[in-house]
Amino acid sequence: MTERIPCKTEGCKATILPTTAAKTGGYCMPCHQEQERQKRQAYIEKHRKTVDLYEGLTDPVDILKIMHAPKQYDPLIQYAPYPLSKEQLYVTLTTDQAARMLSFAEDLLKEDDADKTDIAENILLSLVCYRNDNIAAVLPKLLEQGIYHPAILFKDATPEIRDHLIRQVEWDDDNRNHILLILGWIGDSEVINQFREWRSNPPKWVDKLYVAPEIYALDAGWELTSDGGRRDLINGMNYAIEKAKEPKHSRTEAHAADFLTNSISTCPWCSGKLITLMDVNANHSSLAYLNLQTERLRVETCERCGCFGTIYMDLDRDGVPTWSRLNREPDYLRIFDEEDYGYDPAAWNLTLSDEPRSPFYAAIWTLSQPDSQIGGHPSWVQDAEYPECPCCHKRMRFIGQVDWADFDNYGEGIFYMFLCAEDMMTATLYQQS
Ligand SMILES: [Zn+2]
Ligand SMILES: [Zn+2]
Ligand SMILES: [Zn+2]
Missing domain, CATH: 2.30.320 (Hypothetical protein YwqG fold)
Structure with missing residues (x-):
């Protein structure tokens, strides 16, 4: 039987095989790995650079594009944060700058690439939430790509899109949930009539839902009252x-x-x-x-x-x-x-x-x-x-x-x-x- 030798680290009780000792310089595997980790950490600290992606930029649209872009993770790079948050910047945009963000998102959608679509969605959500901007112009493109979520994006949809979705909800089992949420967010008199109609004469597909169609309005902050009107809850x-x-x-x-x-x-x-x-x-x-x-x-x-x-x-x-x-x-x-x-x-x-x-x-x-x-x-x-x-x-x-x-x-x-x-x-x- 091979004799085991004690690990060289002071206080470490582990013993190791001579072959291990030859490889690690006399340390047990956990101690050896810890030493390697410390060496790597010291190297990173010595060589890490701070990169300021915003240096020299003054146009908030350029700054936001960088904020939305995914950053390559590299332990040797530390990214300098911008002094304002994304949402703070969105609020400061002029109408013209916001329109440029919208058309940037539109261009990303055209590329038909999952990562770019994610960025586009994030930009659209920021415009809608932080600024309450109307993004109706890009909604046909979203629907074309089968994007029905998050429903808030559709709150300012045109009557054409609304009517299209009211028809689609009848047959589209896959997207019915999302479409009902969207209709809730549109929440205009046509939608209110439709919800009232569905409540009095439940369509067949109601059995496939967990809650009645009009309950979807809650997501958008209102309810259908017992007499069939809209009551805002926010x-x-x-x-x-x-x-x-x-x-x-x-x-x-x-x-x-x-x-x-x-x-x-x-x-x-x-x-x-x-x-x-x-x-x-x-x-x-x-x-x-x-x-x-x-x-x-x-x-x-x-x-x-x-x-x-x-x-x-x-x-x-x-x-x-x-x-x-x-x-x-x-x-x-x-x-x-x-x-x-x-x-x-x-x-x-x-x-x-x-x-x-x-x-x-x-x-x-x-x-x-x-x-x-x-x-x-x-x-x-x-x-x-x-x-x-x-x-x-x-x-x-x-x-x-x-x-x-x-x-x-x-x-x-x-x-x-x-x-x-x-x-x-x-x-x-x-x-x-
Ligand atoms: Zn050890
Ligand atoms: Zn009360
Ligand atoms: Zn208590």
Whole structure:
């Protein structure tokens, strides 16, 4: 039997065969591999270059084209980031520059190449979401290529495309789901009539769907009412919730808006403190449409139990929230561990942006933008879900959302906030990937 020799690394207990020792210079395989890894790392650090792909560029269209292009991964290259994010740049484009991005996307689509089509889709989504631009001109090209998704791209489709899709949904089993979502996003009087018609006389293909056709409208932020009309569940005014530039005590706007502060109330399910997701002046332009009689609109929830189900709060005449007696404890609530909450949202010092943004800015969760906002369209991580008001049994309106990932590197998941203004009741829901 061959005698094994000890690995040369101090403190390593491994023994190795002489043949291994000859190859590695006397080290065991794991130690040898670690040495190689360190050598490689040192080499990379010594030789790594920072490459600034944006150097000398001033035209935002050129800059965006580079941002959209896939970057070759090379450990020896570190790419210098551009000072503005993609979505920030999109917002600054002039009409002419946005039109150039649109025709660039059109050219990419013509190449009929999967990677280029992905880039084109991303550009189109950015134009639609961040700028609310009308991209109807490229929609025939998308349909020609069999692209029906994401449905929001089609929200400004022409009547010709709408009528074409209303006919197609009758026979196209493969794309029916996507087409119904698209029709929801178009959401004009013809679509409303069609949804009403399908509700009164369900076509044969309804059996193949998981939900009734008119439920597809929820994805686009509205519902078909019992009398067959359109009721919007979202509001177009949209303001970002962002980190405040000044410390809280020096802010002068008389606390127009506060987010993620500790409440004095306690959760009856887990006995933890509730969190105030938002506390905003009810006259702020993002909320004025609600015509509230209270000075503030405050939404509270339990940060822990709220991840497992809807939490309703009653608002009294002064807008002070209390835990609703109509809350139903979920069957499943995890045992909470203080260590799960390694951050303190109350320390984030958040405020509302001064400038409104596109209603659809955060509508696609998988794009790169921060999602936290008052108003606008929700960033559904899962399916669209509007809680029912336990008093009047109508769907509650979406009033805003907080995405933990916007403020904490380890944070994830979104709290969605809803209101029934008639019954002065708020609700929260939570979704994560
Ligand atoms: Zn070793
Ligand atoms: Zn709780
Ligand atoms: Zn209600």
